[in-house]
Structures are given as C-alpha cells and as structure tokens.
Amino acid sequence: MEVVMKFMDIHSGAKGITKEMLESEHQKDLNAQKGTDVKFTGAYADPKSGKLFCLSEGPSLEAVKAVHDKAGHEADEWYELPLEVK
Amino acid sequence: MEVVMKFMDIHSGAKGITKEMLESEHQKDLNAQKGTDVKFTGAYADPKSGKLFCLSEGPSLEAVKAVHDKAGHEADEWYELPLEVK
Numbered sequence: 001m002e003v004v005m006k007f008m009d010i011h012s013g014a015k016g017i018t019k020e021m022l023e024s025e026h027q028k029d030l031n032a033q034k035g036t037d038v039k040f041t042g043a044y045a046d047p048k049s050g051k052l053f054c055l056s057e058g059p060s061l062e063a064v065k066a067v068h069d070k071a072g073h074e075a076d077e078w079y080e081l082p083l084e085v086k
Numbered sequence: 087m088e089v090v091m092k093f094m095d096i097h098s099g100a101k102g103i104t105k106e107m108l109e110s111e112h113q114k115d116l117n118a119q120k121g122t123d124v125k126f127t128g129a130y131a132d133p134k135s136g137k138l139f140c141l142s143e144g145p146s147l148e149a150v151k152a153v154h155d156k157a158g159h160e161a162d163e164w165y166e167l168p169l170e171v172k
Contacts, residue, residue, distance in 0.1 A: 008130060008139060019169050026171045044094060045169040053094060053139075053167075081139075083105050083131040085112040 002037070006084070007056045007064050009075035015050035022052075025073065029054070032071035038064050088123070092170070093142045093150050095161035101136035108138075111159065115140070118157035124150050 022045050029040035038058035045052045054075070058064040061078060068075060108131050115126035124144035131138045140161070144150040147164060154161060 006130070008132075017169065022169050022171050042170065042172045044092070044167040046094075046165040046167055047169065049165055051165050053165075079130075079132040079135055079137050079139075081130040081132055083103065083108050083133065084128065085108050086128045 003059055004057050005060065006081040007058070007061060008079045008081055009054050009056070009064075009068060009073075010077040010079075011052040011054070011073070012076050013050050014045060014052045015047060017045050017047045017050070017052065025071075028071040029056075029068060029073065033067045036063065036067055038067045040064075040067070089145055090143050091146065092167040093144070093147060094165045094167055095140045095142070095150075095154060095159075096163040096165075097138040097140070097159070098162050099136050100131060100138045101133060103131050103133045103136070103138065111157075114157040115142075115154060115159065119153045122149065122153055124153045126150075126153070 022043060026043050033040060040054060040056045043054045056064045061080060108129060112129050119126060127141045127143060129140045142150045147166060
C-alpha cells in the first residue's frame with residue numbers, strides 16, 4: 001500500500017505577490033516533482049502580509065521538501081497534516 | 087454582486103488533537119455560521135506541532151472572525167487569501 005502524507009509549508013516575505021507570480025512559482029514545483037511520488041496540490045497567498053501557504057502530498061516530509069527545495073522554494077515552516085475535515 | 091473573500095486562520099496549542107475533536111470543533115463553526123454569509127470550508131491539523139489551519143469564506147474578515155469567535159475558536163493569526171492556484 002502506498003502511503004500518502006499531506007503537508008503544508010509556509011513562506012514569509014512574499015509581499016506584493018501577484019496571481020501570475022504565484023502561478024509561475026507553482027509551475028516550478030510541478031516541473032520539479034516530475035518523476036517523483038510528490039504532488040504539489042495547490043497554494044494560497046496573502047500579498048498584504050507576504051504569507052504563502054503550499055499544500056503537498058508525498059511519501060515523506062523529506063521527499064516533498066526535496067522537490068520544493070529543487071524548485072527554489074525553501075520554506076520557513078513545514079507541517080504534516082494527518083487530520084482534515086471538509 | 088456578492089463579494090466572497092477567502093481566509094485562513096491559524097491556531098497553535100492543539101497538540102494531540104484527534105480526528106473526532108477536529109470534526110467536533112468544525113461542527114461548532116458550521117452551527118455558528120447558520121444565518122450568516124460565512125462558510126467554514128475545511129480545516130487541517132498537525133497533532134504533533136499543535137497547529138490547526140482553518141479555511142473560510144465570507145463577505146469580510148470581521149464577519150468570519152465573528153463566527154469563529156462565537157464558536158469559541160479565537161484564532162492566533164488571520165490571513166486573507168485573494169490568490170489561489172490548484
């Protein structure tokens with residue numbers, strides 16, 4: 001059975017980020033995850049505070065971190081999200 | 087035209103939270119939002135660090151804060167999320 005863990009990472013310092021910039025940066029994650037079991041599933045940004053929240057899935061924290069770092073997105077904080085309600 | 091803004095709020099100090107606790111707390115938001123234009127759309131939790139991330143929508147920050155506070159969920163941090171990629 002494949003184990004899929006969910007994660008959120010947080011970046012600070014993205015003040016003034018635009019939709020185009022967010023899409024472009026997310027595309028870098030999509031490129032970096034090719035050939036891996038990692039999926040960057042979405043991201044939210046608050047241009048006012050400069051906070052950026054990225055959601056990802058993968059077999060381990062190390063695996064998703066490696067992809068994000070490769071894309072040039074070293075995050076300030078990482079959290080595993082085993083619990084979710086919708 | 088109805089304006090719908092998206093928000094994320096963050097709680098600290100939820101170490102050891104369980105799926106049942108998260109569902110029960112989320113239900114309090116669903117109850118508190120009745121009769122308002124606010125929707126708490128989901129939440130993620132990391133029992134290890136004790137971080138809890140709630141997603142919501144509504145006409146204003148004040149409106150969603152009022153519902154969350156009414157449910158007994160005064161958050162540590164609030165962010166508006168005008169930008170999103172999937």
